[in-house]
Amino acid sequence: MNQDRLRLDLAELAEEVTPVDLRDRALRTSRRLGIQRAVATSAAALVVLAAATGTAFAIRPNGDSPAPAPAGPSVTSTWPPVEVTPTPQASREPSTAPSGSPSTDSGTPAGGPTFGRLIYGPAQVSDSPTVRLRSWRPGGGQPTSLAALPEIWALSNASVSPDGRRLAWVERGFDGKDVGKLYVSDIDGSNKKSMASDVDEYCITPTWSPDSRHLLFGTMQANGGYDRAGVLDTLSERHTVQWWSSRPEACHAIWSADGRTIAMNTDAGVALYDTSGRKQRAVPGLSAAGAWQSHQVTSLAPDATRIALFRIRKGMDAGDVGRLLRVNAVLETATGxxxxxxxxxxxxxxxxxxxxxxxxxxxxxxxxxxxxxxxxATGRKVAEQPEPAALRDAQLIAAIG
Amino acid sequence: MDPLLSEFDSFVRTRTPALLRSAYLLTGDQHLAEDLVQSALARTHRSWSRLHDSGNAEAYTRKIMYHLQVSWWRRHRVPESMPGDLPEPRGGDSAPDHAQQTTLRLTLRAALAKLSAKQRAVLVLRFFEDRTEAEAADLLGVTVGTVKSQTSKALAKLRTVAPELAQLHVTEGSAR
Known part of the structure; x- marks a missing residue:
């Protein structure tokens, strides 16, 4: 077989496929993504919904045993535990980030809660290789530009520190040379530093601790399997990591502001973990066997009593492992x-x-x-502000405040 | 009907067969191929107002498809859906008869299943879609050097896992 022969055999092999009309299925998936109204969707071209054909794509990590530690700069297993800051107070001060400059007019009554600074990222794939994150405070004029990130990673895993000053994200190239590097930079993109390699860019993506110092992240094996999870001290000289004793079969970590709880999507459900990765309990009412499932969590209340997530009825497209920041329900974590x-x-x-x-x-x-x-917190609306049209095709990726 | 939707319908029905053929080579499975094309088409639909008169809709869809496939395999480790066992090689005539052709095709099919997603992608792009190395690199978002190296590795792997395809080669320097 020569080069031409290979061409012929590939062409012949390709003819084995049975043509089918995918129009309706594509439109259903499109609607599921909220395409027609440019609704926020999951991340990037690399993120896609599993089909309605019943072909199952497992969302959860495989259960492979942890492999040797990935090659990360000065990664060790000897750093002190995450410093928990109970019930941190929302900063009412504008970020010192170079381009934050939020207005103090948030249109909210004095003495009550106020809108914090909101960070926006892209909501969908475009032709742009890079996109700028943007900052805006409701009632505070026009959005301002922040860091420029590769679009796909801005969609998939960019994470803003709770103090609004720093960014973390993972980049993975297709050429095998850039093997899932974890980066941290200032919110304007300056001071970019590589923190670790072989990092998971879709499942346990970088998630900031409430003190804006530590990052929960996952790692990948060379063969593409999931590896470990750990908490990185971004300010330590050697970028030390406290590895969890085992990696939960879960994705999409979000860290409560009281520092005590991490919520993650498990197999069609949501579970709460402590900061060492030990499972505490599942959120009732969400499971693979039940009427409702969730594969995407977005935000956790400061005391972990409530969670904002995207839930679907059993049998609906489950989506894949990519990040989806769309929310269609807020649940009580104790009762569901x-x-x-x-x-x-x-x-x-x-x-x-x-x-x-x-x-x-x-x-x-x-x-x-x-x-x-x-x-x-009681469920009462205390303010409402129109969002600028300039943010029409963006989605929220963080609320700083 | 919405004119844009009508155009999209026409695009889907016209191009789906070709997209499915590439997807089948990428995935080796009818259902996985359908999933892949459906997902890529959904994203194309999402951008249809921008793409419909650009003439780039198919290129966009294919690019999405290749990225999705590489991503799927890496992230989910989808179980191989193609048979892992290679068919017994047939001896015989120097000019293969129909049965022998079928066996060779099955052999190639099984051998492709042994490749990584990226290796399959470069083979499909280079030898099925007849893309240049530069075009393949652009579609996959990698360098031309990566396309070269992955092609070389893919062909070497095919030779290893399917010795009966031993004549498989690409002459050095023949790549466009």
Whole structure:
């Protein structure tokens, strides 16, 4: 067989496939993604929904035993535990980030919760190799530009520190040379530093601790399997890591502002872990066998009593491992009960908890207008602000405040 | 019907067979191929208002498809859906008859299943879609050097896992 022969045999082999009409299925997937209205979706071209054909793509990590530690700069297993800062207070000060410059006029009543600074990233794939994250405070004028990141990684895993000053993200090249590097930079993109290699870019993606110093992250084996999870001290000289004793079969970590709880998606459900990776309990009402499932969590209340997530009915497209920051429900983590939100008949798009327990709720009306609601811990709307049209195709990736 | 949707329908129905053929070579499985094309088409639909009159819709869809496939395999380790056991080699005539052709095709099919997603992708791009190395590199988001090296590794792997394809080669310097 020569080169031409290979061509012929490949062509012949390709003819084995049976042509089918994928129009309706593609449109269903499109709608599931919220494509027609440019709704926020999961990350990047690398992220896609499993098909409606019943072909199952496991969302959870494989159960392979941990492999040797990945090659990361000065990664050890001897650093002190995460420093927990109980119930941190939301900063009311504008970030000192170079381009943050939020307004103090948030349109909220004095004495109550206020809108913090919101960080936006891309909501969908475009032709742009890089995109700029943006910052905006409701009632505070136009968005300002922050760091420019490769679009796919901005979608997939970019994480903003709770103090709004730093970014973490993972880049993985297709050429095998850039093997899942974890980077940290200032929020404007300056001072970029490589922190570790062989890092997981989709499942346990970098997640900041409440003290904005440590990063929970996962690692990958050379063969593509999931490896370990650990917490990196970004300010330590040797970038020390406290490895968890085992990696949970879970993805999409979010860390409560009280520092005590990490929530993650398990197989079609959500579980709460302590900061050492030990499972504490599952959120009721979400499971592979039950009526409701969730494969995407977005934000956790400061005391981990509530969680904002995307849930689906059993049998619906489960999606894949990529990050989805769309929210369609807020649940009580102890009971699984749905928390009523004052949406005013509008579509819920996103919810992010602020450190004081209030929620930034992003809604869209039938005419495509996007509003941001500030909802206090009791579920009462205390403020509402229109979102600038400039952020129409963006999605929230963090609420700083 | 919405004119844009009508155009999208036409695009899907016209191009799906060709997309499925590439997807089948990439995945080795009918259902996985359908999944892959469906997912890529969904993303194309999402950008259709921008793509429909650009003439780039198919290129966009294919690019998405290749990226998805490389990503799927790496992240999910989807179990091989193609048979892992190679068919017994047939001896006989120097001019292969139909049965022998079939056996060779099965052999190639099984051998492709042994390759990494990236190696399969470069083989499909280079030898099925007849893409240049530069085009393949652009589609996969890698360097031309990576395309060269992955092609070389893929062919070497095929020779190793399927000795009956021993004549398989690409002459040095023949690549475009």
């Amino acid at each position: 009960k749905v928390v009523d939100l004052p949406l005013g008949g509008r579509d819920l798009k996103q919810v992010f908890f602020q450190a004081d327990g209030s929620m930034v709720v992003r809604v869209e009306d039938g005419d495509g207008r996007v509003q941001l609601l500030l909802v206090d």
